[in-house]
Amino acid sequence: MNATPNAVELAPGTHWIGALDPALREFDIILKTANGTTYNSYCVRGDNGVAIIDTVKASHAGEFFTRLEQVARYDEISTIVLNHLEPDHSGALPELMRRAPQAKLYISAKAQLMLKALVKTDDLQFNVVETGDRVELGGRTLHFFSTPFLHWPDTQCTLVEEQGILFSGDVFGCHFCDPRLFNDKVGDFRFSFEYYYQHIMRPFREHVLEALELLEPLELKTIAPAHGPILRDAPQSYLQRYKQLAAPLLHNEVGANDKSLLVFYISSYGNTALMAQAVAEGAETEAGVRVSLYDLQASGGLPFVDLIEEADGIAIGSPTINGDAVKPVWDLLSSLAVIKVRDKLGASFGSYGWSGEAINMIEDRLRGLKLRVPVKGVRAKLIPNEEEMQRCRDLGKQLAQHLTGNLQRRVISMSELLSQEQSHA
Amino acid sequence: MPKANVTFEKLGVTVSVPAGTRLIEISEKVGASITYGCREGECGTCIMKIVSGMEHMSERSVLEDKVLQENMAGSSHRLACQAQVLGGDITVKA
Numbered sequence: 001m002n003a004t005p006n007a008v009e010l011a012p013g014t015h016w017i018g019a020l021d022p023a024l025r026e027f028d029i030i031l032k033t034a035n036g037t038t039y040n041s042y043c044v045r046g047d048n049g050v051a052i053i054d055t056v057k058a059s060h061a062g063e064f065f066t067r068l069e070q071v072a073r074y075d076e077i078s079t080i081v082l083n084h085l086e087p088d089h090s091g092a093l094p095e096l097m098r099r100a101p102q103a104k105l106y107i108s109a110k111a112q113l114m115l116k117a118l119v120k121t122d123d124l125q126f127n128v129v130e131t132g133d134r135v136e137l138g139g140r141t142l143h144f145f146s147t148p149f150l151h152w153p154d155t156q157c158t159l160v161e162e163q164g165i166l167f168s169g170d171v172f173g174c175h176f177c178d179p180r181l182f183n184d185k186v187g188d189f190r191f192s193f194e195y196y197y198q199h200i201m202r203p204f205r206e207h208v209l210e211a212l213e214l215l216e217p218l219e220l221k222t223i224a225p226a227h228g229p230i231l232r233d234a235p236q237s238y239l240q241r242y243k244q245l246a247a248p249l250l251h252n253e254v255g256a257n258d259k260s261l262l263v264f265y266i267s268s269y270g271n272t273a274l275m276a277q278a279v280a281e282g283a284e285t286e287a288g289v290r291v292s293l294y295d296l297q298a299s300g301g302l303p304f305v306d307l308i309e310e311a312d313g314i315a316i317g318s319p320t321i322n323g324d325a326v327k328p329v330w331d332l333l334s335s336l337a338v339i340k341v342r343d344k345l346g347a348s349f350g351s352y353g354w355s356g357e358a359i360n361m362i363e364d365r366l367r368g369l370k371l372r373v374p375v376k377g378v379r380a381k382l383i384p385n386e387e388e389m390q391r392c393r394d395l396g397k398q399l400a401q402h403l404t405g406n407l408q409r410r411v412i413s414m415s416e417l418l419s420q421e422q423s424h425a
Numbered sequence: 426m427p428k429a430n431v432t433f434e435k436l437g438v439t440v441s442v443p444a445g446t447r448l449i450e451i452s453e454k455v456g457a458s459i460t461y462g463c464r465e466g467e468c469g470t471c472i473m474k475i476v477s478g479m480e481h482m483s484e485r486s487v488l489e490d491k492v493l494q495e496n497m498a499g500s501s502h503r504l505a506c507q508a509q510v511l512g513g514d515i516t517v518k519a
Contacts (some may be wrong), residue, residue: 113495343435343458363456373456374436407437411430414442417454 036177046137051076058091163222173225265317282396313345478515
Protein backbone atom coordinates (compact mmCIF):
# COMPACT_ATOMS: atom_id res chain seq x y z
CA MET A 1 0.00 0.00 0.00
CA ASN A 2 2.90 2.34 0.70
CA ALA A 3 4.12 2.30 -2.88
CA THR A 4 1.31 4.68 -3.85
CA PRO A 5 0.16 6.68 -0.87
CA ASN A 6 -3.62 6.65 -1.09
CA ALA A 7 -6.17 8.51 0.95
CA VAL A 8 -8.44 6.05 2.74
CA GLU A 9 -12.18 6.62 3.13
CA LEU A 10 -13.68 6.40 6.63
CA ALA A 11 -17.16 7.50 5.58
CA PRO A 12 -18.58 9.35 2.56
CA GLY A 13 -16.46 12.46 2.01
CA THR A 14 -14.26 11.81 5.06
CA HIS A 15 -10.75 10.44 4.49
CA TRP A 16 -7.59 9.51 6.34
CA ILE A 17 -4.74 11.49 4.77
CA GLY A 18 -2.03 10.84 7.36
CA ALA A 19 1.42 9.29 7.12
CA LEU A 20 2.97 5.96 8.08
CA ASP A 21 6.28 5.80 9.92
CA PRO A 22 7.00 2.05 10.11
CA ALA A 23 10.75 2.48 10.73
CA LEU A 24 10.41 4.50 13.96
CA ARG A 25 11.64 2.53 16.98
CA GLU A 26 11.55 5.18 19.68
CA PHE A 27 9.06 8.02 19.98
CA ASP A 28 9.95 11.28 21.75
CA ILE A 29 12.88 9.53 23.47
CA ILE A 30 10.55 7.90 26.01
CA LEU A 31 8.40 5.37 24.16
CA LYS A 32 9.40 2.20 22.36
CA THR A 33 7.66 1.70 19.04
CA ALA A 34 8.32 -1.87 18.01
CA ASN A 35 6.58 -1.54 14.64
CA GLY A 36 6.62 2.22 14.19
CA THR A 37 3.73 4.64 14.36
CA THR A 38 1.31 6.61 12.23
CA TYR A 39 0.59 10.31 12.16
CA ASN A 40 -3.11 10.43 11.43
CA SER A 41 -4.72 13.39 9.82
CA TYR A 42 -8.10 13.58 8.22
CA CYS A 43 -10.04 15.45 5.54
CA VAL A 44 -13.77 16.16 5.89
CA ARG A 45 -15.68 17.38 2.83
CA GLY A 46 -18.88 19.39 3.24
CA ASP A 47 -21.05 21.11 0.61
CA ASN A 48 -19.49 24.49 1.37
CA GLY A 49 -15.97 23.69 2.38
CA VAL A 50 -13.29 21.18 3.26
CA ALA A 51 -11.73 20.74 6.70
CA ILE A 52 -8.32 19.29 7.48
CA ILE A 53 -8.06 17.79 10.96
CA ASP A 54 -4.47 17.77 12.27
CA THR A 55 -1.36 17.42 10.13
CA VAL A 56 1.75 15.21 10.43
CA LYS A 57 5.37 15.34 11.51
CA ALA A 58 7.35 17.67 9.23
CA SER A 59 9.52 14.81 7.94
CA HIS A 60 6.39 13.07 6.61
CA ALA A 61 4.73 16.13 5.06
CA GLY A 62 5.24 14.88 1.50
CA GLU A 63 3.16 11.77 2.11
CA PHE A 64 0.46 13.85 3.78
CA PHE A 65 0.19 16.36 0.93
CA THR A 66 0.14 13.56 -1.67
CA ARG A 67 -2.86 11.99 0.06
CA LEU A 68 -4.55 15.34 0.63
CA GLU A 69 -4.28 16.24 -3.05
CA GLN A 70 -6.19 13.05 -3.95
CA VAL A 71 -9.31 14.22 -2.11
CA ALA A 72 -9.22 18.04 -2.13
CA ARG A 73 -7.77 21.09 -3.86
CA TYR A 74 -5.98 23.56 -1.64
CA ASP A 75 -8.37 26.39 -2.61
CA GLU A 76 -11.29 24.29 -1.32
CA ILE A 77 -9.87 24.08 2.19
CA SER A 78 -11.92 26.40 4.39
CA THR A 79 -11.00 24.99 7.78
CA ILE A 80 -7.97 23.61 9.58
CA VAL A 81 -8.41 22.08 13.03
CA LEU A 82 -5.53 21.26 15.30
CA ASN A 83 -6.63 19.04 18.16
CA HIS A 84 -3.13 19.04 19.63
CA LEU A 85 -0.05 21.08 18.74
CA GLU A 86 2.83 18.74 19.41
CA PRO A 87 5.19 18.80 16.43
CA ASP A 88 4.18 15.31 15.27
CA HIS A 89 0.72 16.76 14.52
CA SER A 90 1.56 20.35 13.64
CA GLY A 91 4.77 19.80 11.66
CA ALA A 92 3.14 20.24 8.25
CA LEU A 93 0.93 23.13 9.39
CA PRO A 94 3.08 26.05 8.18
CA GLU A 95 3.29 24.56 4.69
CA LEU A 96 -0.44 23.73 4.68
CA MET A 97 -1.24 27.33 5.68
CA ARG A 98 1.02 28.56 2.90
CA ARG A 99 -0.75 26.38 0.35
CA ALA A 100 -4.26 27.16 1.67
CA PRO A 101 -3.96 30.75 2.92
CA GLN A 102 -7.74 31.26 2.94
CA ALA A 103 -8.33 28.46 5.49
CA LYS A 104 -9.39 29.43 9.00
CA LEU A 105 -7.50 27.78 11.81
CA TYR A 106 -9.35 26.44 14.88
CA ILE A 107 -7.51 25.64 18.12
CA SER A 108 -8.20 25.49 21.85
CA ALA A 109 -7.54 28.47 24.12
CA LYS A 110 -4.50 26.85 25.66
CA ALA A 111 -3.00 26.12 22.25
CA GLN A 112 -2.48 29.81 21.44
CA LEU A 113 0.97 30.20 22.99
CA MET A 114 2.16 26.89 21.59
CA LEU A 115 0.97 27.90 18.12
CA LYS A 116 2.93 31.16 18.32
CA ALA A 117 6.00 29.23 19.39
CA LEU A 118 5.64 26.83 16.47
CA VAL A 119 4.59 29.16 13.66
CA LYS A 120 6.90 32.12 13.80
CA THR A 121 4.83 34.82 12.16
CA ASP A 122 3.48 37.97 13.75
CA ASP A 123 0.19 38.22 11.88
CA LEU A 124 -1.06 34.72 12.68
CA GLN A 125 -4.86 34.48 12.48
CA PHE A 126 -6.75 31.78 14.37
CA ASN A 127 -10.05 31.08 16.09
CA VAL A 128 -10.24 29.80 19.65
CA VAL A 129 -12.94 27.18 20.27
CA GLU A 130 -14.30 25.33 23.30
CA THR A 131 -16.90 22.68 24.08
CA GLY A 132 -20.13 23.40 22.24
CA ASP A 133 -18.60 25.51 19.45
CA ARG A 134 -19.35 24.32 15.95
CA VAL A 135 -18.14 24.93 12.41
CA GLU A 136 -20.57 24.27 9.55
CA LEU A 137 -19.09 22.85 6.37
CA GLY A 138 -22.47 22.33 4.65
CA GLY A 139 -24.04 18.97 5.52
CA ARG A 140 -21.10 18.31 7.83
CA THR A 141 -20.78 19.93 11.24
CA LEU A 142 -17.61 19.95 13.28
CA HIS A 143 -18.39 20.03 17.01
CA PHE A 144 -15.52 20.76 19.38
CA PHE A 145 -14.98 19.24 22.81
CA SER A 146 -12.46 20.73 25.18
CA THR A 147 -10.49 17.83 26.73
CA PRO A 148 -7.46 19.49 28.33
CA PHE A 149 -4.41 17.57 29.59
CA LEU A 150 -4.93 14.53 27.39
CA HIS A 151 -1.96 14.77 27.43
CA TRP A 152 -1.06 18.46 26.98
CA PRO A 153 -2.94 21.52 28.19
CA ASP A 154 -4.12 22.27 24.66
CA THR A 155 -5.77 18.99 23.69
CA GLN A 156 -9.29 18.87 22.28
CA CYS A 157 -11.51 16.47 20.33
CA THR A 158 -13.56 17.21 17.21
CA LEU A 159 -16.74 15.35 16.24
CA VAL A 160 -18.30 15.16 12.78
CA GLU A 161 -21.87 15.17 14.05
CA GLU A 162 -23.58 13.70 10.98
CA GLN A 163 -21.14 10.78 10.76
CA GLY A 164 -20.47 10.06 14.43
CA ILE A 165 -16.72 10.28 13.81
CA LEU A 166 -14.66 11.59 16.72
CA PHE A 167 -11.21 12.94 15.88
CA SER A 168 -9.77 12.40 19.29
CA GLY A 169 -6.17 13.57 19.02
CA ASP A 170 -3.75 11.50 21.10
CA VAL A 171 -6.42 10.12 23.41
CA PHE A 172 -7.43 6.56 22.37
CA GLY A 173 -4.36 6.50 20.15
CA CYS A 174 -1.27 4.31 20.19
CA HIS A 175 2.02 3.82 18.43
CA PHE A 176 1.22 0.99 16.07
CA CYS A 177 1.88 1.13 12.35
CA ASP A 178 -0.23 -1.08 10.12
CA PRO A 179 -1.29 0.13 6.67
CA ARG A 180 -4.60 -1.72 7.04
CA LEU A 181 -5.49 1.18 9.36
CA PHE A 182 -8.78 0.00 10.87
CA ASN A 183 -9.00 -1.80 14.18
CA ASP A 184 -10.93 -4.71 12.68
CA LYS A 185 -8.18 -5.29 10.08
CA VAL A 186 -4.82 -4.53 11.69
CA GLY A 187 -2.70 -6.89 13.78
CA ASP A 188 -3.02 -7.27 17.53
CA PHE A 189 -2.46 -3.78 18.91
CA ARG A 190 -3.87 -4.30 22.42
CA PHE A 191 -0.44 -4.09 24.03
CA SER A 192 0.34 -0.86 22.20
CA PHE A 193 -2.99 0.68 23.24
CA GLU A 194 -2.40 -0.10 26.92
CA TYR A 195 1.30 0.86 26.77
CA TYR A 196 0.38 4.23 25.29
CA TYR A 197 -2.18 4.89 28.01
CA GLN A 198 0.26 3.90 30.76
CA HIS A 199 3.03 6.16 29.50
CA ILE A 200 1.14 9.12 28.10
CA MET A 201 -2.29 9.43 29.73
CA ARG A 202 -1.75 7.91 33.17
CA PRO A 203 -0.47 11.05 34.93
CA PHE A 204 -3.67 12.78 33.81
CA ARG A 205 -6.20 10.17 34.86
CA GLU A 206 -8.46 12.70 36.57
CA HIS A 207 -8.65 14.56 33.28
CA VAL A 208 -9.27 11.27 31.47
CA LEU A 209 -12.33 10.68 33.65
CA GLU A 210 -13.57 14.24 33.04
CA ALA A 211 -13.18 13.80 29.29
CA LEU A 212 -15.01 10.46 29.37
CA GLU A 213 -18.00 12.17 31.02
CA LEU A 214 -18.06 14.51 28.06
CA LEU A 215 -17.58 11.86 25.38
CA GLU A 216 -19.56 8.89 26.70
CA PRO A 217 -23.01 10.32 25.86
CA LEU A 218 -22.02 10.72 22.19
CA GLU A 219 -23.25 8.16 19.69
CA LEU A 220 -19.89 7.36 18.21
CA LYS A 221 -19.55 5.24 15.11
CA THR A 222 -15.81 5.74 14.79
CA ILE A 223 -12.98 7.05 16.95
CA ALA A 224 -10.22 8.39 14.74
CA PRO A 225 -7.18 9.13 16.89
CA ALA A 226 -3.99 10.93 15.89
CA HIS A 227 -1.80 7.81 16.17
CA GLY A 228 -2.44 4.15 15.45
CA PRO A 229 -5.52 2.24 14.32
CA ILE A 230 -8.84 3.91 13.56
CA LEU A 231 -11.39 2.45 15.95
CA ARG A 232 -14.54 1.76 13.94
CA ASP A 233 -15.36 -1.65 15.39
CA ALA A 234 -16.97 -1.29 18.86
CA PRO A 235 -15.62 2.23 19.50
CA GLN A 236 -17.43 2.45 22.84
CA SER A 237 -15.35 -0.43 24.19
CA TYR A 238 -12.26 1.78 24.03
CA LEU A 239 -13.99 4.40 26.16
CA GLN A 240 -14.84 1.67 28.64
CA ARG A 241 -11.26 0.43 28.66
CA TYR A 242 -10.01 3.95 29.37
CA LYS A 243 -12.45 4.16 32.25
CA GLN A 244 -11.05 0.95 33.70
CA LEU A 245 -7.47 2.10 33.22
CA ALA A 246 -8.15 5.46 34.88
CA ALA A 247 -9.75 3.88 37.95
CA PRO A 248 -7.63 3.44 41.10
CA LEU A 249 -5.66 0.21 41.03
CA LEU A 250 -5.93 -0.64 44.69
CA HIS A 251 -9.57 -0.46 45.64
CA ASN A 252 -10.24 -0.39 49.36
CA GLU A 253 -6.84 -1.70 50.36
CA VAL A 254 -6.80 1.20 52.73
CA GLY A 255 -10.08 2.00 54.47
CA ALA A 256 -12.08 4.70 52.78
CA ASN A 257 -11.08 7.35 55.28
CA ASP A 258 -7.64 6.04 56.14
CA LYS A 259 -4.54 7.70 54.78
CA SER A 260 -1.63 5.75 53.39
CA LEU A 261 1.99 6.62 54.19
CA LEU A 262 4.75 4.67 52.48
CA VAL A 263 8.20 4.63 54.07
CA PHE A 264 10.93 3.65 51.59
CA TYR A 265 14.52 3.19 52.65
CA ILE A 266 17.82 1.74 51.60
CA SER A 267 20.61 1.13 54.06
CA SER A 268 24.31 0.23 53.89
CA TYR A 269 24.95 -0.69 57.52
CA GLY A 270 21.41 -0.84 58.88
CA ASN A 271 21.40 2.72 60.29
CA THR A 272 18.99 4.23 57.78
CA ALA A 273 16.89 1.07 58.21
CA LEU A 274 16.68 1.77 61.96
CA MET A 275 15.60 5.32 61.22
CA ALA A 276 12.95 4.09 58.76
CA GLN A 277 11.58 1.81 61.45
CA ALA A 278 11.35 4.76 63.84
CA VAL A 279 9.60 6.98 61.26
CA ALA A 280 7.07 4.20 60.69
CA GLU A 281 6.57 3.66 64.44
CA GLY A 282 5.95 7.37 64.96
CA ALA A 283 3.43 7.50 62.13
CA GLU A 284 1.59 4.45 63.40
CA THR A 285 0.76 6.19 66.67
CA GLU A 286 -1.65 8.35 64.73
CA ALA A 287 -5.05 6.74 64.20
CA GLY A 288 -6.36 6.69 60.65
CA VAL A 289 -2.99 6.28 58.96
CA ARG A 290 -1.82 3.03 57.47
CA VAL A 291 1.96 2.85 57.30
CA SER A 292 3.96 0.56 55.02
CA LEU A 293 7.70 0.00 55.12
CA TYR A 294 9.69 -1.01 52.03
CA ASP A 295 13.37 -1.71 51.46
CA LEU A 296 14.37 -0.34 48.06
CA GLN A 297 17.17 -2.86 47.86
CA ALA A 298 14.55 -5.50 47.11
CA SER A 299 12.89 -3.56 44.31
CA GLY A 300 13.17 -3.26 40.60
CA GLY A 301 11.54 0.15 41.08
CA LEU A 302 8.43 -0.37 39.04
CA PRO A 303 5.93 -2.03 41.41
CA PHE A 304 6.33 0.87 43.82
CA VAL A 305 5.02 3.35 41.28
CA ASP A 306 1.55 1.80 41.54
CA LEU A 307 1.70 2.01 45.33
CA ILE A 308 2.83 5.62 45.31
CA GLU A 309 0.08 6.55 42.87
CA GLU A 310 -2.47 5.46 45.46
CA ALA A 311 -0.62 6.71 48.55
CA ASP A 312 -1.14 10.01 50.34
CA GLY A 313 2.44 10.43 51.48
CA ILE A 314 5.94 9.04 51.01
CA ALA A 315 9.01 9.25 53.22
CA ILE A 316 12.31 8.28 51.66
CA GLY A 317 15.40 7.24 53.59
CA SER A 318 18.82 7.14 52.00
CA PRO A 319 22.38 7.07 53.20
CA THR A 320 24.70 9.67 51.73
CA ILE A 321 27.47 8.11 49.68
CA ASN A 322 30.02 10.39 48.02
CA GLY A 323 27.80 13.40 48.63
CA ASP A 324 24.69 11.98 47.00
CA ALA A 325 21.64 9.84 47.65
CA VAL A 326 22.06 6.35 46.24
CA LYS A 327 20.96 5.17 42.83
CA PRO A 328 17.90 3.08 43.84
CA VAL A 329 16.44 6.25 45.40
CA TRP A 330 16.97 8.28 42.23
CA ASP A 331 15.61 5.37 40.19
CA LEU A 332 12.45 5.45 42.25
CA LEU A 333 12.12 9.23 42.04
CA SER A 334 12.75 9.28 38.30
CA SER A 335 10.04 6.68 37.72
CA LEU A 336 7.28 8.92 39.08
CA ALA A 337 6.83 10.93 35.89
CA VAL A 338 4.12 8.51 34.73
CA ILE A 339 1.83 9.18 37.70
CA LYS A 340 0.37 12.22 39.39
CA VAL A 341 2.19 13.00 42.64
CA ARG A 342 1.37 16.69 42.98
CA ASP A 343 0.33 17.67 46.52
CA LYS A 344 1.15 14.32 48.06
CA LEU A 345 3.13 14.59 51.25
CA GLY A 346 6.87 14.00 51.06
CA ALA A 347 9.74 13.69 53.52
CA SER A 348 13.31 12.46 53.71
CA PHE A 349 15.70 11.02 56.28
CA GLY A 350 18.94 9.10 56.44
CA SER A 351 22.22 8.24 58.08
CA TYR A 352 25.55 9.51 56.79
CA GLY A 353 29.25 9.20 57.44
CA TRP A 354 30.77 12.52 56.41
CA SER A 355 28.32 15.15 55.23
CA GLY A 356 24.74 13.94 54.70
CA GLU A 357 23.72 15.85 51.56
CA ALA A 358 21.24 13.16 50.46
CA ILE A 359 18.41 14.38 52.69
CA ASN A 360 18.30 17.90 51.25
CA MET A 361 18.72 16.59 47.73
CA ILE A 362 15.77 14.23 48.12
CA GLU A 363 13.66 17.02 49.62
CA ASP A 364 14.49 19.30 46.69
CA ARG A 365 13.54 16.57 44.25
CA LEU A 366 10.25 15.93 46.06
CA ARG A 367 9.44 19.64 45.90
CA GLY A 368 10.42 19.65 42.25
CA LEU A 369 7.83 16.92 41.70
CA LYS A 370 5.36 19.27 43.43
CA LEU A 371 4.96 17.25 46.59
CA ARG A 372 4.46 19.13 49.86
CA VAL A 373 7.49 18.83 52.09
CA PRO A 374 6.34 20.55 55.29
CA VAL A 375 8.50 18.69 57.82
CA LYS A 376 12.27 18.97 57.79
CA GLY A 377 14.00 15.66 57.26
CA VAL A 378 16.13 13.96 59.93
CA ARG A 379 19.84 13.27 59.49
CA ALA A 380 21.93 11.10 61.78
CA LYS A 381 25.70 10.69 61.73
CA LEU A 382 26.35 6.95 61.42
CA ILE A 383 24.48 5.09 64.17
CA PRO A 384 21.45 7.13 65.26
CA ASN A 385 21.38 7.89 68.98
CA GLU A 386 18.20 7.92 71.04
CA GLU A 387 17.63 11.63 70.46
CA GLU A 388 17.90 11.14 66.70
CA MET A 389 15.64 8.09 66.82
CA GLN A 390 13.08 10.20 68.69
CA ARG A 391 13.33 12.87 65.99
CA CYS A 392 12.57 10.14 63.45
CA ARG A 393 9.50 9.08 65.46
CA ASP A 394 8.46 12.73 65.65
CA LEU A 395 8.92 13.07 61.90
CA GLY A 396 6.65 10.07 61.32
CA LYS A 397 4.09 11.39 63.79
CA GLN A 398 4.03 14.84 62.20
CA LEU A 399 3.73 13.39 58.70
CA ALA A 400 0.80 11.28 59.88
CA GLN A 401 -0.82 14.33 61.48
CA HIS A 402 -0.42 16.25 58.24
CA LEU A 403 -2.23 13.41 56.51
CA THR A 404 -5.10 13.24 58.97
CA GLY A 405 -5.38 17.01 59.32
CA ASN A 406 -4.85 16.70 63.06
CA LEU A 407 -1.78 18.88 63.05
CA GLN A 408 -2.28 22.13 64.87
CA ARG A 409 -1.87 25.03 62.53
CA ARG A 410 1.60 26.37 63.10
CA VAL A 411 2.56 30.00 63.32
CA ILE A 412 6.24 30.63 62.80
CA SER A 413 8.40 33.67 62.16
CA MET A 414 10.72 34.07 59.20
CA SER A 415 13.72 34.25 61.48
CA GLU A 416 12.75 30.90 63.09
CA LEU A 417 12.42 29.40 59.63
CA LEU A 418 15.86 30.66 58.70
CA SER A 419 17.45 29.33 61.88
CA GLN A 420 15.83 25.93 61.27
CA GLU A 421 17.35 25.98 57.84
CA GLN A 422 20.79 26.74 59.21
CA SER A 423 20.68 24.10 61.92
CA HIS A 424 19.63 21.60 59.28
CA ALA A 425 22.39 22.42 56.83
CA MET B 426 9.49 46.96 60.98
CA PRO B 427 6.01 46.28 59.53
CA LYS B 428 5.10 42.60 59.44
CA ALA B 429 2.92 40.47 57.20
CA ASN B 430 1.41 37.08 58.00
CA VAL B 431 1.46 34.65 55.12
CA THR B 432 -0.62 31.49 55.52
CA PHE B 433 0.11 28.46 53.35
CA GLU B 434 -3.29 26.85 53.20
CA LYS B 435 -2.35 23.29 52.26
CA LEU B 436 0.62 23.17 54.62
CA GLY B 437 -1.30 24.61 57.55
CA VAL B 438 1.52 27.04 58.35
CA THR B 439 1.45 30.77 58.91
CA VAL B 440 4.74 32.61 58.60
CA SER B 441 5.26 36.07 60.06
CA VAL B 442 7.63 37.96 57.78
CA PRO B 443 9.03 41.47 57.36
CA ALA B 444 7.14 43.62 54.87
CA GLY B 445 8.79 43.52 51.47
CA THR B 446 9.61 39.81 51.53
CA ARG B 447 9.08 38.01 48.25
CA LEU B 448 6.73 35.01 48.33
CA ILE B 449 9.44 32.74 46.93
CA GLU B 450 11.70 33.42 49.91
CA ILE B 451 8.99 32.17 52.26
CA SER B 452 7.60 29.32 50.19
CA GLU B 453 11.04 27.83 49.65
CA LYS B 454 11.88 27.82 53.33
CA VAL B 455 8.54 26.43 54.42
CA GLY B 456 8.52 23.54 51.93
CA ALA B 457 5.47 24.50 49.89
CA SER B 458 4.82 22.50 46.74
CA ILE B 459 5.69 25.24 44.33
CA THR B 460 8.03 24.62 41.45
CA TYR B 461 10.55 27.27 40.60
CA GLY B 462 12.06 27.88 37.21
CA CYS B 463 14.04 30.96 36.21
CA ARG B 464 13.33 32.88 39.44
CA GLU B 465 13.45 36.05 37.37
CA GLY B 466 9.82 36.49 36.43
CA GLU B 467 10.12 35.19 32.91
CA CYS B 468 9.13 31.53 32.78
CA GLY B 469 5.86 31.47 34.74
CA THR B 470 6.73 28.22 36.52
CA CYS B 471 6.09 29.59 40.02
CA ILE B 472 2.54 30.83 39.44
CA MET B 473 0.60 30.58 42.70
CA LYS B 474 -2.94 31.37 43.72
CA ILE B 475 -3.62 34.04 46.31
CA VAL B 476 -6.69 32.94 48.26
CA SER B 477 -7.05 36.22 50.16
CA GLY B 478 -5.12 39.37 50.91
CA MET B 479 -4.21 40.39 47.37
CA GLU B 480 -4.59 43.99 48.54
CA HIS B 481 -1.54 43.41 50.75
CA MET B 482 0.64 42.38 47.84
CA SER B 483 2.91 44.56 45.71
CA GLU B 484 1.53 45.77 42.37
CA ARG B 485 2.23 43.58 39.37
CA SER B 486 5.15 44.82 37.31
CA VAL B 487 4.75 45.08 33.53
CA LEU B 488 6.87 41.93 33.18
CA GLU B 489 4.88 39.93 35.73
CA ASP B 490 1.63 41.07 34.18
CA LYS B 491 2.79 39.94 30.75
CA VAL B 492 3.89 36.51 31.96
CA LEU B 493 0.66 35.96 33.90
CA GLN B 494 -1.41 36.94 30.88
CA GLU B 495 0.57 34.65 28.61
CA ASN B 496 -0.12 31.79 30.98
CA MET B 497 -3.79 32.72 31.11
CA ALA B 498 -3.60 33.15 34.86
CA GLY B 499 -6.57 34.87 36.51
CA SER B 500 -6.52 37.99 38.64
CA SER B 501 -5.96 35.93 41.80
CA HIS B 502 -2.61 34.56 40.63
CA ARG B 503 0.89 35.90 41.12
CA LEU B 504 4.44 34.85 40.38
CA ALA B 505 6.03 33.77 43.67
CA CYS B 506 9.41 35.06 42.52
CA GLN B 507 8.08 38.57 41.85
CA ALA B 508 5.26 39.28 44.30
CA GLN B 509 6.18 40.92 47.59
CA VAL B 510 4.07 40.95 50.72
CA LEU B 511 3.52 44.45 52.09
CA GLY B 512 1.66 43.78 55.37
CA GLY B 513 -1.56 42.37 56.80
CA ASP B 514 -2.81 38.80 56.37
CA ILE B 515 -2.33 36.90 53.15
CA THR B 516 -3.39 33.33 52.40
CA VAL B 517 -1.94 31.38 49.49
CA LYS B 518 -3.00 28.02 48.08
CA ALA B 519 0.13 25.99 48.59
